[in-house]
Amino acid sequence: MSTVVIRGARPYGEDAVDIEVTDGVITRIGRDLKAAKGSNVEIVDATGLVALPGFVDLHTHLREPGREDTETIETGSRAAALGGYTAVFAMANTDPVADNAVVVEHVWRRGQEIGLVDVHPVGAVTVGLKGEKLAELGTMARSAAKVRLFSDDGLCVADPLIMRRALEYTKALDAVIAQHAEEPRLTVGAQAHEGDLAARLGLAGWPAVAEEAIVARDCLLAKHVGARLHVCHVSTGGTAEVLRWAKARGTRVSAEVTPHHLLLDDERLSTYDPVNKVNPPLRTAPDAKALRQALADGTVDCVATDHAPHASQDKDCEWSAARPGMLGLQTALSIVVATMVEPGLLDWRGVARVMSERPAEIAGLPDQGRPIAVGEPATITLVDPAARWTVRGAELASIAANTPYEGMELPGAVVATYLRGRLTARDGKATA
Numbered sequence: 229m230s231t232v233v234i235r236g237a238r239p240y241g242e243d244a245v246d247i248e249v250t251d252g253v254i255t256r257i258g259r260d261l262k263a264a265k266g267s268n269v270e271i272v273d274a275t276g277l278v279a280l281p282g283f284v285d286l287h288t289h290l291r292e293p294g295r296e297d298t299e300t301i302e303t304g305s306r307a308a309a310l311g312g313y314t315a316v317f318a319m320a321n322t323d324p325v326a327d328n329a330v331v332v333e334h335v336w337r338r339g340q341e342i343g344l345v346d347v348h349p350v351g352a353v354t355v356g357l358k359g360e361k362l363a364e365l366g367t368m369a370r371s372a373a374k375v376r377l378f379s380d381d382g383l384c385v386a387d388p389l390i391m392r393r394a395l396e397y398t399k400a401l402d403a404v405i406a407q408h409a410e411e412p413r414l415t416v417g418a419q420a421h422e423g424d425l426a427a428r429l430g431l432a433g434w435p436a437v438a439e440e441a442i443v444a445r446d447c448l449l450a451k452h453v454g455a456r457l458h459v460c461h462v463s464t465g466g467t468a469e470v471l472r473w474a475k476a477r478g479t480r481v482s483a484e485v486t487p488h489h490l491l492l493d494d495e496r497l498s499t500y501d502p503v504n505k506v507n508p509p510l511r512t513a514p515d516a517k518a519l520r521q522a523l524a525d526g527t528v529d530c531v532a533t534d535h536a537p538h539a540s541q542d543k544d545c546e547w548s549a550a551r552p553g554m555l556g557l558q559t560a561l562s563i564v565v566a567t568m569v570e571p572g573l574l575d576w577r578g579v580a581r582v583m584s585e586r587p588a589e590i591a592g593l594p595d596q597g598r599p600i601a602v603g604e605p606a607t608i609t610l611v612d613p614a615a616r617w618t619v620r621g622a623e624l625a626s627i628a629a630n631t632p633y634e635g636m637e638l639p640g641a642v643v644a645t646y647l648r649g650r651l652t653a654r655d656g657k658a659t660a
């Protein structure tokens with residue numbers, strides 16, 4: 229039997245308690261717990277630290293198989309554990325694409341071998357992400373990886389008939405489609421949010437309506453079919469309005485927002501530094517404000533990183549040639565603290581909701597996003613709310629270093645992460 233007592237932690241930022249963990253399960257919670265006699269107990273001093281359920285990321289790009297020069301399941305797992313994550317969903321846009329049982333089982337097994345975080349593969353909706361023919365969703369769902377989240381992320385399932393069939397299929401499988409909402413006919417050659425700034429910089433525009441039109445269409449389709457829909461990386465205030473309307477009329481829709489769309493806006497583009505290039509693009513400051521409001525009031529359900537590692541040769545180049553995407557796993561909590569906790573939009577209960585509980589519910593994970601309570605799995609992230617740290621891309625666990633927060637001082641730091649009672653990261657070091 230192995231027992232750990234986490235001393236003086238504040239669950240959800242509330243009163244300090246001791247949390248006793250035995251064989252991966254929370255066995256006692258109370259003040260000044262006396263160690264059980266004769267047992268081998270490890271004491272962890274967590275005075276002043278906030279205890280939250282381990283974070284769940286519905287949107288991570290791990291690049292294995294295919295681009296192991298930028299991220300592997302191993303390096304991405306380290307970044308996840310260091311960021312406080314205990315489960316991540318690895319997107320299907322790998323090479324080969326995760327559109328079959330062989331690839332998704334590889335991703336799942338490799339994640340379990342490393343053991344730092346549960347790596348759940350996302351299955352592709354269409355064969356090769358081509359948007360033409362449905363992939364074998366049922367085979368992936370029944371595989372050892374038990375896929376429940378399907379997405380062509382990187383690309384939109386643009387054909388409404390394919391989308392309808394995919395929704396019908398996933399309804400029968402009790403699964404969910406995560407849509408990268410981008411009407412491709414409205415974003416040909418697009419490089420930046422369509423607006424004054426893109427016009428001044430001479431960059432082809434990616435209009436808000438290209439996202440909003442697909443979200444509206446998919447909400448209508450999901451309602452018609454009675455299926456569930458999840459909207460990836462919501463980036464505009466208009467999308468939040470569509471979601472509000474769809475939820476009010478009973479559509480089974482959920483949505484995520486990225487940390488970068490909460491904090492950054494298109495003013496950043498004036499330097500032409502492709503580190504700020506991302507899909508969907510950074511929008512206007514009023515959009516970012518509307519997204520923070522929508523996350524606070526539950527219109528947007530959760531935060532997802534869209535962690536997108538890219539090699540330096542694919543980022544340190546001319547704007548139009550650069551790949552879109554930003555690292556996110558190790559900075560997400562701090563950006564949520566800066567944009568949501570410090571301004572008073574979310575308390576720590578709210579952080580637990582948007583970083584852990586809602587994403588676990590959306591993906592149907594039974595043992596993640598659970599309350600910090602006796603009998604529950606000890607899947608816990610300890611956060612120092614008073615810490616401040618400076619982001620250095622080169623020091624992050626990812627192979628790639630494309631963080632838009634280089635040199636920024638951010639509030640709040642993950643001090644330790646436990647997955648089913650096992651320490652996976654502590655003081656900036658992953659345990660595997």
Ligand SMILES: NC(=O)N[C@@H](CC(=O)O)C(=O)O
Binds near residue numbers: 552
């Ligand atoms: N977000 C991005 O800018 N890029 C993602 C794809 C995606 O999420 O659409 C990637 O795979 O690099």
Ligand SMILES: [Zn+2]
Binds near residue numbers: 381382461
């Ligand atoms: Zn996407």
Ligand SMILES: [Zn+2]
Binds near residue numbers: 287289382534
């Ligand atoms: Zn993505």
